[in-house]
Amino acid sequence: MRTRAGVCILLAWLVTVAPALAQRAPATAPIGGRIFGVVEGQAMTATDTFDALSGETSLFGGGGGAEVHGVWRKIFLRASASRLSVDGERVFVFGNTVFPLGIPMRVQLTPVEIVAGWRFATPGKRLVPYVGAGTVIMRFREESDFDTSSDIVSKTFSGAVAFAGVDVGVMKFVSVGAEVGMRIIKITRPGGVLGALGEDDLGGVSMRLLVSIGR
């Protein structure tokens, strides 16, 4: 609860106070901030694993975040979180053969990204391309029918992310954007299907659509 309140205060500060601060110092880069919502899909690097468990190789979900730009020249800082999930069933893998076991399961990935980026045009322009990179901390949760509390897998992994996108201003404080990213989240000594199929990366290529409010 306290965390959520802190996040709200931070966002409010980013949207209101930070631009005001930026106005006080127009000679340097204008500081601005915005919040955004995102829908995204991630084509998993571990395609065999997710195909075996769910018949899908992409996970979909959504989330949101906040961004401060103009901290120094055209650099921006961003924090975001999203949740991706897929339903499937547990399996046993023997060689290249996958035996579905009919035990329903759900996998949730919650990547939290802290990144820095560079905008190629000043805010306010209609088209603003940007690139960025940073770290991703991913909360991983996997649960199945018949699970006891000790069976549920809830772990945190970390990795790196890089992305590129473009913002399109649609109103004075509203923009939409599209972004392509690459997450690399390596697992050391993976078990489960990941290990059985020789894969070790819970990252992938993400496609994101963003709607931003703020300067």
Place this chain on the structure above:
Amino acid sequence: MPRTSSRVLVLAGLTCVAWLVLVPVSAQQAPVPQQPPPPPPRGAFITTPEQRQALELAAVRDLNYIPGEVIVKFREGVTVVGQARALDALRSRPLPERLQWIADRTARLQVDGDLDSPAIAASLARQPEVEFAHPNWLLQPRLVPNDPQYAARQWNLTAINMPGAWVINAGGPGVTIAVIDSGVTNINATYGFKTWNGASIVTAQMPFAINTDFDAARFVPGQDFVFWTGPVLDSDGHGTFMAAVASQSTNNSVGYAGIAYNAKIMPLKACLSYWDVQILRSEAGQPGYAPLDVGGCPTSAVTTAIRYAADNGAKVINLSLGSTNPSPSYIDALNYAVGKGVFVALAAGNEFNLGNPTTYPASYAANIAGAMSVGAVGRSLTRAPYSTTGPFLEIVAPGGNSADGGANGVVWQMALRESDFNPATVIFPRFDRYTDLGSQGTSLAAPHVAAVAALLMSQGITSPAAIEAALTVTARDLGEKGRDNDFGAGLLDPRAALRGLGVVR
């Protein structure tokens, strides 16, 4: 509808009602003598008088093979002429017609007038036409009897968390387990068999009954390979006990639980009991008692039963039998079964304290993906002192250990009442009464694994090799870290095997 038709219908209806009401009354007034039920079908005996005599001789001479019998496999492409040439090497020069084929190129040969099976086999093995030849080994059930003392606790099932596994799979529905053993009685019937009463050969009525803690509907047709062509009858109790461990009815408020309690059981009789031999002896007109320790499971019958199970719908085979004598024919039969999608569980042996010899056919399982040799642990999950160890041991399961918990440390099931047919004390046996029975041995460990394999088959792992892999990777490591010769991969963990794999675990 015309009124006349209505009246006819009403009249007909009344007539029917009257008939229904009155007929039972009139039946009561004039009871018809009830016909006695037809006698149960009686089969022809499979074991010939010569074979029965050979079995008795084996018991008297303490031989682990049937005297005068060998198993021979000819090389690929050997014709009848070649077979005859090979058989000419024997003193009795039997004709190829004497070969009783039990598999492709593999036959059982009974040689007249020569009881030295090892010598016969050695002569044949030297012939270029022969791939291998060996005596028709007698396997023995792998159970160490224990004085029964009632105990309702089935520690063996909680030790492997069966309740946690049954939540995922309710007893292996849709899978058939073949129990190759002394038989599992699947008929309620009384047979008049000849036996010796101490003074003369008499016909005794011997009742047989299905285990009272076993749903008769869960039997699929079985086959007798040693005694007769009639229904499968267990006159020893070993096979019934193995079936009980694997699949005794559960949640029926009776007796004990079984592991794969919704699986079907295919009873395949490949072992002759004392009473089988005694009956064969008396039916042949030979007075007297058979030796008390007579009986066993001819290799020829066991390998034929393995093939039969694979050809007739079984998906799992339990083999709680073994000996210290090798036979490549086991390898052929096991490979045949696994090739047909059948998983095989084999008791590793109870000879640790007898020099810990390599046992067969269990040791062959180590090189066959889809067949597993099973050792035994006691209640505290330490190796049972009798349980054979070695590089061929693949997994362990509860087999009981009376030194580790006394009567509460053995494996209990509802099984045939041994005092009803103990040949040392009984003249006219019966095989229709069941009671609590506790025993120990790798015999009992193997059906744990067979039954869990049935659960896995039912859950969707249809490849025997994959089942072996699933059981191996999910086994709970015991003893030295990793695989070791005492516990193999470790203790059977049905729940973990059934849960399979998620993304990372």
